[in-house]
Amino acid sequence: MFDNGNYSGEYYWAARNCKANAGSNSGWVVGGGANGSGLSCGSNYPDNAESWMAYGPFSLVNATAAELDFKLWANTEMGFDVVCRMASINGTNYYGNCYSGISAGWIDRVLDLSNVYTLGDLRGQPQVWVAILFESNNVSNFPEGAYVDNIVLRRCMSASCTGVNSYTQENGNSQFIEKPSEATIHR
Numbered sequence: 336m337f338d339n340g341n342y343s344g345e346y347y348w349a350a351r352n353c354k355a356n357a358g359s360n361s362g363w364v365v366g367g368g369a370n371g372s373g374l375s376c377g378s379n380y381p382d383n384a385e386s387w388m389a390y391g392p393f394s395l396v397n398a399t400a401a402e403l404d405f406k407l408w409a410n411t412e413m414g415f416d417v418v419c420r421m422a423s424i425n426g427t428n429y430y431g432n433c434y435s436g437i438s439a440g441w442i443d444r445v446l447d448l449s450n451v452y453t454l455g456d457l458r459g460q461p462q463v464w465v466a467i468l469f470e471s472n473n474v475s476n477f478p479e480g481a482y483v484d485n486i487v488l489r490r491c492m493s494a495s496c497t498g499v500n501s502y503t504q505e506n507g508n509s510q511f512i513e514k515p516s517e518a519t520i521h522r
Contacts, residue, residue: 343382343383343384344370344371345371346370346371346380346381346384347368347387348362348366348388348469348483349362349371350363350366351376353366353377353479354482355482356406356408356441356484356485357484357485362467362482362486363479363481364386364479364482365381365480371386376479378478379476379477379480380476380480382471383471384471385468385469386470387466387468387520388467388468389465389466390465390466390488391462392462392463392464393464393488393490394461394462395457395458395461395463395490396459396461398458398492400489400491401449401490402447403445403446403448403486403487404445404485404486404487405420405443405484405485405487406442406485407434407438407441407442407444407481407482408438409434409438410437410477410479411434411481412435412472412474412475412477414512416472416476416477417433417435417516418435418468418469418481419431419433419466419468419469419470420444420466421446421468421518422448422454422457422463422465423463423464424454424457424460424463424464426462426464426520427520429464429466429468430452430453430454430515430517431451431515432446432452432513432514433470433513433514435512436509436511437509437510437511438509439509446465448463448465453515453517465488467486469481470518
């Protein structure tokens with residue numbers, strides 16, 4: 336977990352007890368770092384944040400299916416401040432989908448590693464990285480921003496990955512935009 340922006344202080348993902356889907360903690364998008372660790376639950380996220388939670392490399396050689404699953408709670412500026420699920424084959428350039436808006440509760444997100452924006456099918460790749468990224472601009476910021484919980488990364492040797500997260504329909508009150516995107520780690 337790290338802050339890739341450093342424009343408005345140091346903020347990155349951290350386990351906090353502000354809002355949890357299961358257990359007593361979840362990952363708060365700006366709950367860690369020199370500035371983020373001092374934020375109280377309910378605080379607005381800062382302008383120009385770029386908070387990364389990345390993992391890898393791991394191998395998808397001989398994988399028949401692979402995915403990154405997690406629960407997401409979001410309250411971001413629609414169309415501008417985003418939470419992204421992404422993958423990379425070099426650890427620097429990431430591709431995937433970003434969301435912005437209001438989730439109206441906890442929702443399921445899945446990154447199918449056999450069908451990643453720009454990269455395509457990553458099954459068979461010897462080195463793969465995954466990331467959950469948050470970016471904000473300098474116009475508006477809302478309380479909390481986003482949380483993730485129940486993160487599961489699966490590499491399967493059968494036809495599909497089944498059963499760890501139970502998938503729920505999005506709340507009818509969700510106001511969400513999804514778009515393909517790319518991002519680069521600069522550290």
